[in-house]
Amino acid sequence: MPEEDLVELKFRLYDGTDIGPICYSAAATVAMLKERIIADWPKDKKVIPKTANDVKLISAGKILENNKTVSQCRVPFGELPGGVITMHVVVQPSLAKTKTEKKVDDSPRKSVCSCTIL
Secondary structure (H helix, E strand, C coil): CCHHHEEEEEEECCCCCEEEEEEEECCCEHHHHHHHHHHHCCCCCCCCCCCHHHEEEEECCEECCCCCEHHHHCCCCCCCCCCCEEEEEEECCCHHHHHHHHHHHCCCCCCCCCCCCC
16 A cells, blocks of 8 residues: 555544554545444443444544545645544444433323413
């Protein structure tokens, strides 16, 4: 692989720790980055993603889409040769889990307010 096609990325977790820096091909997809993050995730963390869908990558204030490549996600300005790009990692539980939790919390509620309009 030519050296100019490689991008050095570092992933900042929610508690300030980092994964990387690791060199990736500019053609690597965001989904591939997420899989690598899950594989390299520190085992001592309380929050651990189970699938790539549980992980959101943020770069330059934008949530990255799985089908985009690293070269499409790079910010064109401010890049220095040999510089490391930091992406933030957010762990978000899957929707099926949150829907289940909501059903458990939902209980019939009685209205205790009785308003009178004069």
